[in-house]
Amino acid sequence: MKIAMIGTGYVGLVSGVCFSDFGHDIICVDKDPRKIEMLERGEVPIFEPGLDQLMAKNVEAGRLTFTMDLASAVEGADAVFIAVGTPTRRGDGHADLTYVMAAAEEIAKVAKDYVVIVTKSTVPVGTNRKVRDVVAAANPDLDFDVASNPEFLREGAAIDDFMKPDRVVVGVQSDRAAQVMADIYRPLYLRDFPIVTTDLESAEMIKYAANAFLATKITFINEIAALCEKVGADVKQVSRGMGMDGRIGNKFLHAGPGYGGSCFPKDTKALARIGQEHAIPMQITEAVIKVNEEVKRRMIDKLRDLCGGSFNGKTIAVLGVTFKPNTDDMRDAPSLTIVPALVGGGAKVRVCDPQGRHEGEALLPGVTWIEDAYTASEGADLLVILTEWNEFRALDLKRISTGMATPHMADLRNVYSAEDAGAAGFSCYDSIGRAALGGSAA
Numbered sequence: 001m002k003i004a005m006i007g008t009g010y011v012g013l014v015s016g017v018c019f020s021d022f023g024h025d026i027i028c029v030d031k032d033p034r035k036i037e038m039l040e041r042g043e044v045p046i047f048e049p050g051l052d053q054l055m056a057k058n059v060e061a062g063r064l065t066f067t068m069d070l071a072s073a074v075e076g077a078d079a080v081f082i083a084v085g086t087p088t089r090r091g092d093g094h095a096d097l098t099y100v101m102a103a104a105e106e107i108a109k110v111a112k113d114y115v116v117i118v119t120k121s122t123v124p125v126g127t128n129r130k131v132r133d134v135v136a137a138a139n140p141d142l143d144f145d146v147a148s149n150p151e152f153l154r155e156g157a158a159i160d161d162f163m164k165p166d167r168v169v170v171g172v173q174s175d176r177a178a179q180v181m182a183d184i185y186r187p188l189y190l191r192d193f194p195i196v197t198t199d200l201e202s203a204e205m206i207k208y209a210a211n212a213f214l215a216t217k218i219t220f221i222n223e224i225a226a227l228c229e230k231v232g233a234d235v236k237q238v239s240r241g242m243g244m245d246g247r248i249g250n251k252f253l254h255a256g257p258g259y260g261g262s263c264f265p266k267d268t269k270a271l272a273r274i275g276q277e278h279a280i281p282m283q284i285t286e287a288v289i290k291v292n293e294e295v296k297r298r299m300i301d302k303l304r305d306l307c308g309g310s311f312n313g314k315t316i317a318v319l320g321v322t323f324k325p326n327t328d329d330m331r332d333a334p335s336l337t338i339v340p341a342l343v344g345g346g347a348k349v350r351v352c353d354p355q356g357r358h359e360g361e362a363l364l365p366g367v368t369w370i371e372d373a374y375t376a377s378e379g380a381d382l383l384v385i386l387t388e389w390n391e392f393r394a395l396d397l398k399r400i401s402t403g404m405a406t407p408h409m410a411d412l413r414n415v416y417s418a419e420d421a422g423a424a425g426f427s428c429y430d431s432i433g434r435a436a437l438g439g440s441a442a
Contacts, residue, residue: 001025001183004073004080006103008035008066010046010158010262010329011120011151012083017051018162020058022187027073028066039066047328047355050159071110078180080107081149082131083120086266093269095124104131108138116180118147122207122267124274128171128200145177148200150207155261156326167194171203208274211267212285217252218259219288222295225255225433235433236414255432257334257386257412258295260323265292265332296337299412303342306382306408306428311345315405317376318342318349320387320413321356321364328355330363334412335386339364352376354389374399381406388413397424408438 001024005016008030020026030036038045042059044052058064067073074080084099100121107117117135119128132146148171153161168185172178178197182189189195198206221242225235235255243250259265268289275282307314323333330336335356342349343366351367352375353360361369370376373392377383377400385392393415401407401424408428409421418437421429428438 001078001180002076003027003184004029004070004077005083005120006030006070006073006081006107007083007085007099007121008032008039008045009083009085010048010155011153012081013039013044013046013055014048014051014153014158014162015081015083015120015151017055017058017064018159019184020061020064021054021163022184024063024184026058026064027077028064029068029070029073030066031068033068036066036068047326047358048158049156049326054159070106074107074110074115075112077115079116079118079147079184080111081118081120082107086121086123088266088269093273095122095266095270097123097127097130100127100131101134104134105138108135108142108144111139111142111144114143116145116147116177118149118181120149120151122150122263122270123148123204124270125201125204125208127204145172145174145180146200147172147177147181148203149181150203152207152210155329156324163188165193167196169196169198169203169206171198171200173200208267208271211263212271212282212288214252215259215264215268215292216284216288218254218256218264219291219295221253221255222258222432223291226295226298228433229436232435233433234435238433255414257299257338257432258292260332260334260336262329262331265289293337296334299334299338299410300341302412302430303338303382303384303410304345306410306430307347311342311347313346314381315348315350315379316342316382316384317370317373317380318351318367318384318386319353319373319376319392320385320389321351321353321360322387325387325389328358330356330359333387335360336363338384338386339367343367350376350380353387354391356387374403378403379405382408382410384410385413385415388415397421397426401425 003026005012005028008028016026016028082103086095089096128146128148170181228235239253272282272286321335349367350370352370357369407426409426411431414431418429418435422437430436
């Protein structure tokens with residue numbers, strides 16, 4: 001099948017590359033000439049493990065191409081996917097649909113034959129019907145259908161998620177559109193991965209409900225972690241005991257400095273806004289948003305205590321600033337709240353992250369970027385583990401503590417333990433929801 005993918009951001013590029021690996025002919029379209037030039041040179045503008053090799057393989061096979069010419073991409077296409085950004089709109093928390101509607105109108109103006117216009121971007125309930133209206137107004141004679149096909153890709157594991165999904169959700173209005181979508185996803189159907197076919201509104205809601213629920217699990221365990229610190233419980237043991245219950249599950253029960261990224265912050269805000277517009281307040285989701293911000297501020301207090309009540313004049317090494325490992329994505333990362341507080345408090349901050357510098361240099365002014373954890377911690381008063389990259393999971397803690405001016409550690413991802421830190425020479429160690437070692441700095 002021929003498929004046009006509009007947008008070469010995270011979702012569009014990963015989806016386009018993976019569809020081409022299914023054997024479809026994919027044309028990825030973008031208005032940014034720099035992106036297209038990079039892609040044509042074989043360079044991937046985002047960091048996602050394995051994406052560069054898979055892209056190169058399918059470009060070489062002739063199944064994957066890149067262009068700025070929308071008309072040529074849409075001509076003869078069985079389906080056109082809209083995978084453009086839907087950022088949070090300033091002022092009201094709603095998803096900004098400007099790019100989605102613009103793409104729909106442009107597709108309508110160049111399409112000539114029957115085509116299924118598929119929304120891959122995360123959009124509020126009712127958006128696909130608006131897309132239909134926009135297309136019909138722009139080209140009244142066009143024979144087309146719309147479909148909703150939300151993505152559920154985890155950054156850092158996106159290719160595996162696409163190739164081995166928990167489910168594929170497809171919202172359609174006609175049997176004809178359903179058949180086109182079934183043909184597109186036939187390779188997954190043949191391997192018994194579930195394809196859930198629904199109406200448009202249900203497909204749109206599934207995406208928001210799923211992300212809001214996962215954000216709720218993260219926020220819940222972070223609140224439990226704060227209570228564990230007060231009552232002497234260990235949140236890792238609590239999480240393990242909870243997760244063994246099949247009704248709960250063990251995923252997304254890892255305490256930390258709060259959720260971030262491209263999906264959870266944006267989608268929880270959008271869902272809350274949708275509820276407000278329909279006079280059905282999403283009270284749990286609204287609480288999750290509020291508590292997640294409080295979790296980040298609580299981390300700042302934890303770090304301040306480890307610095308003796310003030311950041312002023314302290315040297316602090318921060319390991320990891322992307323919102324999660326195996327990505328270069330900094331969107332709504334906890335580091336964007338925590339690191340500026342350190343700098344603003346008068347600390348000299350050194351940052352080490354395997355992929356974060358590309359975006360981080362502009363987002364985190366006033367810090368010094370260091371290539372490795374040992375150099376970053378040399379002479380530091382506090383070591384902070386903020387993102388659990390594999391490189392930070394097996395550090396020589398004794399080597400680090402020996403080189404620090406004040407051997408204090410804030411392990412905000414619970415990678416190590418108070419026993420590990422104490423044995424390695426740290427005088428103070430604090431983590432999330434577990435026993436600490438030592439007190440605040442003098």
